[in-house]
Amino acid sequence: MNVNDNKIRIFIASDHAGYLLKRFILQQMNKYDICNKGCNSLFNVDYPDYAHIVANAITNNLCDIGILICSTGIGMSIVANRYQSIRAALCHNLESVSLARKHNNANVLCIGAKFIDSKLAINMVEAFIKTDFDAGRHLIRVQKYN
DSSP states (O other): OOOSSTEEEEEEEEEEEGGGHHHHHHHHHSSSSSEEEEOSSSSOOOOHHHHHHHHHHTTTTOEEEEEEESSSSSSHHHHEEEEEEEEEEEEEHHHHHHHHHHHHOOEEEETTTTTOOHHHHHHHHHHHHHOOOHHHHHHHHTEEEE
């Protein structure tokens, strides 16, 4: 996967608490192929339902990376990481995003809408998309995850 081109397939989903931030990201990041997988309102929903959609899509090669947003990002990351092929990272700043991609080959970015403002979220998503896995000594470690 070459993350430095616009051909990367990205699925994004949120629960109701992450809906507004997700909507903002979709509006701002339209240069990428980002597919909205719900939810589509502020009406209360269960975050695991949306984490499963994105995790299943990556597992079945329907997309390359995922972005999951809920109130804290914790619930989404817990659910997504139940899948063997998922390496979901809950990130709070640009450095954690960079290291999640470079060192852990993260394929899902989890964001807590309560803690991340819209400008930082855009920068985090952009960094997640553009940062490549360093492999090398990190590959050996990532292979030990399963």
